[in-house]
Amino acid sequence: MRALLFDLDGTLANTDRLHEQAWLETLRFYGIEGDHHFYQTQISGGLNPEIVRRLLPQLSEAEGEAFIARKERRFRELAQDLRALPGLDALLAWARRKKLLTGLVTNAPHENARHVTQALGLSFDVVVLAEELAAGKPDPLPYRVALERLDLGAQEALAFEDSPAGVKAAVGAGIPTIGLTTGHPPEALKAAGAFLLIADFTDPQLWKYLERS
Incomplete structure (x- = not known):
């Protein structure tokens, strides 16, 4: 080795629960109410652009990028300690x-x-x-x-x-x-x-x- x-x-x-909180909070603005099971099965381990395209297909590419930026800013706010x-x-x-x-x-x-x-x-x-x-x-x-x-x-x-x-x-x-x-x-x-x-x-x-x- x-x-x-x-x-x-x-x-x-x-950090997984911090990501979960950031995702669920941000998705709530678009009417998606998720829980821990939803996060684990639909989000955890995936790539951001793919997740957004699948969960929010109505968003344009620019809107999807803005969504991701908002979610990741929220994660960094939560991940202070x-x-x-x-x-x-x-x-x-x-x-x-x-x-x-x-x-x-x-x-x-x-x-x-x-x-x-x-x-x-x-x-x-x-x-x-x-x-x-x-x-x-x-x-x-x-x-x-x-x-x-x-x-x-x-x-x-x-x-x-x-x-x-x-x-x-x-x-x-x-x-x-x-x-x-x-x-x-x-x-x-x-x-x-x-x-x-x-x-x-x-x-x-x-x-x-x-x-x-």
Whole structure:
């Protein structure tokens, strides 16, 4: 193993409920009343433009972009006191001692990625933003790009994801993937291809696996 690759939301920090609140508040202006199940099944893990086209097909491209900007501003307003998921600092310190590379692979827009990583004081050897590519998760392309930029084979990396779409993307790129149960049912992450499920980075199962790798 030569690299650890991380999703952003729900993986580095437990931001999923903040996104849920921002989405549901913003959709309410258009008469859509959603709940937690609606968010998990219709929104979580997707790309913003695709979600807006599906849920609000009546909006023009410019109106859709304005909707997304409004939603993401609301998320950043809510995300003012972020804390890293338990054990993340220890894991990254371990990676540095082992001279492993690190990467961030996310469907989040640039401003959100910058906001969260700065709030947590994190930096990565490579950052791959799906909005800059031809396809985002669950397509494997973002992870394939990360491997290419780091000059790694898929089996030389380990991915951490919290959504079925993210797990499918990493597994689709051939990367062994650990699922974090911060926002989605464990069985959904398992069905997507995660070989190990953990609540956070303090899980003894994770460290047992790392010691063997």
